Amino acid sequence: MNGGTPPVTQPGTQSGTQQVPQSAPQSEPRPGNDxxxxxxxxxxxxxxxxLRPRLRPRxxxxxxDRVGGPVTQDEELVVTxxxxxxxxxxxMVGADALLHLAGEPSPTAQWERLYATNIVLTERVLAAAADVPRIVFGSSVHAAGGDSRPERYPIDPAWEPHPCCAYGMSKVVGEALARMHADTHGSSVVSLRLGLTGFPLTDPGHARLWLSDDDAGRLVTAALTAEPGYGVHFGVSANAIPHWDTTSSARDLGYLPQDDPSDVLAEAAEVSRMH
Ligand SMILES: NC(=O)c1ccc[n+]([C@@H]2O[C@H](COP(=O)([O-])OP(=O)(O)OC[C@H]3O[C@@H](n4cnc5c(N)ncnc54)[C@H](O)[C@@H]3O)[C@@H](O)[C@H]2O)c1
Known part of the structure; x- marks a missing residue:
C-alpha cells in the first residue's frame, strides 16, 4: 500500500487539483476511517x-474524474x-483497491478517441497503480461481441476474445494490459465484461445484455472481495437464455445475479397497460 495524501477537490470543481480545507483536522479519525x-x-x-451507494458501506x-459533481460527505473527489x-x-496514493472505470463507453465511438481514452489511459492508470494490490477493470461484453450469435451461446469468457467493433477491441487491449499488470506486479486483477449498466430496461432487445443496478453492486463487490487472483468474467443479470456464460463469475467471484430482466420487462408492460 502507498502512503501520503493526494490533492482533494470540492464537488463541482471543473478542472485541476485544488487543495480544499477539510471539515475536520486531518489528525482526527472520522468514523469508519479504517x-x-x-x-x-x-x-x-x-x-x-x-455503484457508489452500494460500495460506500464497505x-x-x-x-x-476530469469533471466534478456532487459527492457525499463520506466521499473524496479528485478532479483531474x-x-x-x-x-x-x-x-493512487494510499489506495487499497482500484476500480478503473474512466473511459469512453460508446460502442460507436471513433478509433482515435477509443485509442486515447480506453487504451492509453488504461495503460497510464495501471502504471500508476503498481502498488495497489487489488484492481477491477470495467471491460465490456463487446470484447466478445463477435461471438454474439445463437449458435455460440453461451459465450465462454475463456474463449479467445472476439470483439465486434473498435470499442470491443479497445476493451480487449485493456484486458491484456490488466493481465500483463497482474503478471508484472503480482496484484489481484479482475476484468469484468459488463453488460448494459446504469440504464433502465425498457427494450426487450436489451434483456440479454442488461445488468441491473443491484446486480452491478453485487458483481463489483464480489470482484473486489473474492480470493485474490486473475480473471475475466461476464457481468450480466440473470438471463432466461444464457447468452453470456457467468459460470466463472459465480465460481471464482461468488457473483449470483438476483434480478431477472423478464420480470422487469413484464412489470413495465403491466404498468403501461394500467395507464
Ligand atoms: N454503461 C455501460 O452500459 C457500460 C457497459 C460496459 C462497460 N462499460 C465501461 O464502464 C466504464 C464506465 O462507463 P460509464 O457508462 O460510466 O461511462 P461515463 O462516460 O458515464 O463515465 C466515464 C467517466 O470517465 C471520465 N473520464 C474519461 N476520461 C477521463 C480522463 N482522461 N481522466 C479522468 N476521467 C476521465 C469521464 O469524465 C466520465 O465521467 C467505461 O470504461 C465503459 O466502457 C460501461
Missing part, C-alpha cells in the same frame, strides 16, 4: 453512479485528467 480506500476512476460517470471512496502520469500517480 475501511479500505477504493479509488474509482471515472467516479462521476454512469456506472460509478450506480469502502472509503476516492472518486477521480488521468492522462497526466503525475495526476494518475497522485490519485
Amino acid at each position: 475501511r479500505p480506500l477504493l479509488v474509482v476512476t471515472g467516479g462521476m460517470g454512469r456506472v460509478a453512479g450506480v 469502502y472509503r471512496l476516492r472518486l477521480v 485528467d488521468l492522462a497526466s502520469k503525475e495526476a494518475a500517480r497522485s490519485a
Whole structure:
C-alpha cells in the first residue's frame, strides 16, 4: 500500500487539483476511517453512479474524474485528467483497491478517441497503480461481441476474445494490459465484461445484455472481495437464455445475479397497460 495524501477537490470543481480545507483536522479519525480506500476512476460517470451507494458501506471512496459533481460527505473527489502520469500517480496514493472505470463507453465511438481514452489511459492508470494490490477493470461484453450469435451461446469468457467493433477491441487491449499488470506486479486483477449498466430496461432487445443496478453492486463487490487472483468474467443479470456464460463469475467471484430482466420487462408492460 502507498502512503501520503493526494490533492482533494470540492464537488463541482471543473478542472485541476485544488487543495480544499477539510471539515475536520486531518489528525482526527472520522468514523469508519479504517475501511479500505477504493479509488474509482471515472467516479462521476454512469456506472460509478450506480455503484457508489452500494460500495460506500464497505469502502472509503476516492472518486477521480476530469469533471466534478456532487459527492457525499463520506466521499473524496479528485478532479483531474488521468492522462497526466503525475495526476494518475497522485490519485493512487494510499489506495487499497482500484476500480478503473474512466473511459469512453460508446460502442460507436471513433478509433482515435477509443485509442486515447480506453487504451492509453488504461495503460497510464495501471502504471500508476503498481502498488495497489487489488484492481477491477470495467471491460465490456463487446470484447466478445463477435461471438454474439445463437449458435455460440453461451459465450465462454475463456474463449479467445472476439470483439465486434473498435470499442470491443479497445476493451480487449485493456484486458491484456490488466493481465500483463497482474503478471508484472503480482496484484489481484479482475476484468469484468459488463453488460448494459446504469440504464433502465425498457427494450426487450436489451434483456440479454442488461445488468441491473443491484446486480452491478453485487458483481463489483464480489470482484473486489473474492480470493485474490486473475480473471475475466461476464457481468450480466440473470438471463432466461444464457447468452453470456457467468459460470466463472459465480465460481471464482461468488457473483449470483438476483434480478431477472423478464420480470422487469413484464412489470413495465403491466404498468403501461394500467395507464
Ligand atoms: N454503461 C455501460 O452500459 C457500460 C457497459 C460496459 C462497460 N462499460 C465501461 O464502464 C466504464 C464506465 O462507463 P460509464 O457508462 O460510466 O461511462 P461515463 O462516460 O458515464 O463515465 C466515464 C467517466 O470517465 C471520465 N473520464 C474519461 N476520461 C477521463 C480522463 N482522461 N481522466 C479522468 N476521467 C476521465 C469521464 O469524465 C466520465 O465521467 C467505461 O470504461 C465503459 O466502457 C460501461
